[in-house]
Amino acid sequence: MKIKVCGLTKPDQIEQLIDLKTDFLGFIFYPKSSRYVLNHLNADQISVIPHSGKVGVFVNETLENIVKMAEECSLNYIQLHGDEDENYIDELRHSLNKETMIIKVFRIGQHSENLKSKIQNLKFNSDYLLFDTDSESFGGTGKTFDWQILNDLEIAKPYFLSGGISLENIDKLTTITHQPFALDINSKFETEAGIKDLEKIKNFYEKL
Numbered sequence: 001m002k003i004k005v006c007g008l009t010k011p012d013q014i015e016q017l018i019d020l021k022t023d024f025l026g027f028i029f030y031p032k033s034s035r036y037v038l039n040h041l042n043a044d045q046i047s048v049i050p051h052s053g054k055v056g057v058f059v060n061e062t063l064e065n066i067v068k069m070a071e072e073c074s075l076n077y078i079q080l081h082g083d084e085d086e087n088y089i090d091e092l093r094h095s096l097n098k099e100t101m102i103i104k105v106f107r108i109g110q111h112s113e114n115l116k117s118k119i120q121n122l123k124f125n126s127d128y129l130l131f132d133t134d135s136e137s138f139g140g141t142g143k144t145f146d147w148q149i150l151n152d153l154e155i156a157k158p159y160f161l162s163g164g165i166s167l168e169n170i171d172k173l174t175t176i177t178h179q180p181f182a183l184d185i186n187s188k189f190e191t192e193a194g195i196k197d198l199e200k201i202k203n204f205y206e207k208l
């Protein structure tokens with residue numbers, strides 16, 4: 001199973017994660033987040049990171065800004081973490097470089113009764129799905145959702161599992177029938193927002 005480490009802000013930590021063969025490096029491009037990458041790194045610094053799994057996380061951002069950031073930062077994946085609809089994704093697809101993949105997020109909360117029909121009716125114009133816990137801040141809360149909900153869905157795309165994944169709950173992964181393509185870890189592996197605890201991440205790799 002692949003691993004994405006999200007919310008990166010520090011060049012030395014990015015280097016260490018590359019040495020650990022981390023599959024995806026996640027950068028938050030949501031200005032309201034405490035992990036907003038452009039407060040720490042500029043576009044050139046992100047662009048030269050030697051990795052083919054650079055993911056930019058956006059929340060209800062304009063198409064123009066996403067395309068600009070994708071180009072300037074040489075992003076390989078765009079993670080749409082807001083309320084972007086299928087028309088928006090179609091437009092984005094046509095505006096992005098052909099090699100750039102799109103990950104559409106479904107935030108699962110208390111009002112997710114119609115999630116099943118939403119997923120079943122999708123045109124699936126994204127390349128990947130990502131399931132995270134819903135919250136007012138959109139993500140990065142460290143809270144999990146009930147993973148059993150996934151057992152009730154037909155998931156027609158490879159998906160990232162996210163939302164409060166930690167060393168403590170990773171054992172429960174076996175209760176999910178359709179296994180994730182990748183695990184997305186973030187706030188449970190930090191000493192403070194945007195600063196990763198590399199020892200914890202190494203333990204996580206060993207536990208998998």
Ligand SMILES: O=C(O)c1ccccc1N[C@@H]1O[C@H](COP(=O)(O)O)[C@@H](O)[C@H]1O
Pocket residue numbers: 006007026028030033034035057059081132137138139140141142143162163164165184185186187188
């Ligand atoms: O991390 C953030 O600050 C953030 C802000 C807004 C949208 C998404 C964000 N992060 C994403 O949230 C999930 C889960 O994180 P956590 O493990 O619950 O802390 C992850 O996909 C991040 O990409």
